[in-house]
Amino acid sequence: MRKPIIALGTFGGGITYAAVWTKILDIAFNYREINAGDGVFLFSLMFICFYYFGLYISAAIFGFFSKRQRDIAPSALPKLVYGFLGSFTLSFLITLILFLFVIKPPTIFFSDVTFYFIILSIIFILHVLVVRTAYEFETNKSSKYFIVKIATVLLVNLTLLLVVCINDFPGVNAPVEIRQKWAYEKFRYYPSIVCTIKQANQITDKVGQIKFAAPTRGRNLPVIIGGSSGPSSELTLEVVGEKGTGIAYITTWAGGVHGIYFEYQGKKTKITAWSTIGCEN
Known part of the structure; x- marks a missing residue:
């Protein structure tokens, strides 16, 4: 036995x-x-x-x-x-x-x-x-x-x-400019994702006009399926605006933004509307 x-x-x-x-x-x-x-x-x-x-x-x-x-x-x-x-x-x-x-x-x-x-x-x-x-x-x-x-x-x-x-990410403590530049070079749909964030009024009302949006501590793993970003794709971005800084939790589908939660001053809210006009790659 x-x-x-x-x-x-x-x-x-x-x-x-x-x-x-x-x-x-x-x-x-x-x-x-x-x-x-x-x-x-x-x-x-x-x-x-x-x-x-x-x-x-x-x-x-x-x-x-x-x-x-x-x-x-x-x-x-x-x-x-x-x-x-x-x-x-x-x-x-x-x-x-x-x-x-x-x-x-x-x-x-x-x-x-x-x-x-x-x-x-x-x-x-x-x-x-x-x-x-x-x-x-x-x-x-x-x-x-x-x-x-x-x-x-x-x-x-x-x-x-x-x-x-192992990866070549500069680190969460690197300047936001460097992290943003890295993301533009490494993530296929990053420009359109940042463009979409900049046109979300619920975000800009809090932080003002957005200057930078860069990967920060959290999930940052876009998954590509047949040339498109799949539903499991996730990004955690530090969003720096004229009036303040927040964290955007983003899911993507087919290379575009599928869902957004935004954390500002300790409060996390769901973004219900955004525009994709002019944000196509």
């Missing part, structure tokens, strides 16, 4: 770990424009990576704290049916998403079935290798060794996250 529990615990630990770090990725991945297909591919791939990091850590924890050698011996690993089937099922579903809807298989070299079989085989083999590696030194009960193993995986995990999330 203990082996299925260990298998389920290892698998569940991997899934939980992946879910938590994928959410962290979602928060940290910011200040860039991304194609919807690229986003699906990136987040799916990172979920798989996080899952294997979590799988390794979970297996290492069970191996370190297990009191019965036969529960964690490498010879018992092929019997961890639940963990293998769970990983295979998860890998299968993610592979379908990646390679049926995002990436087309290179049929010049492989048939579709062969290509998918190769991908699933690689994922499944990785599962086996990760668990075996985590259990490789199960007889070593050194706390120092255990901490080093966990710390190493966490360091690799964090490094990967930082590499994926």
Whole structure:
């Protein structure tokens, strides 16, 4: 009974770990424009990576704290049916998403079935290798060794996250002029979005004629779908006017403004009307 529990615990630990770090990725991945297909591919791939990091850590924890050698011996690993089937099922579903809807298989070299079989085989083999590696030194009960193993995986995990999330945004503390210039260069529909804000009377009545509108602390991730900005696109802009400064929370659709909330002097209100005349790209 203990082996299925260990298998389920290892698998569940991997899934939980992946879910938590994928959410962290979602928060940290910011200040860039991304194609919807690229986003699906990136987040799916990172979920798989996080899952294997979590799988390794979970297996290492069970191996370190297990009191019965036969529960964690490498010879018992092929019997961890639940963990293998769970990983295979998860890998299968993610592979379908990646390679049926995002990436087309290179049929010049492989048939579709062969290509998918190769991908699933690689994922499944990785599962086996990760668990075996985590259990490789199960007889070593050194706390120092255990901490080093966990710390190493966490360091690799964090490094990967930082590499994926790195961007050239000048920072929220940079002058508003620099941040605005950066946005004009990086975001496809930024000029029309700023133009729309400038023509929203509910905003100009509060801050006066708008001088600058620049990305600030918050969500700034326009998503491009087929050349248009999708419904998940969000911008958080510092709006500087002649009379004051506020924060505009904007959602976009088809490259134009879909919804606006404006925060001024601590009060956040929904903007109900704006003009797009003369704001087309």
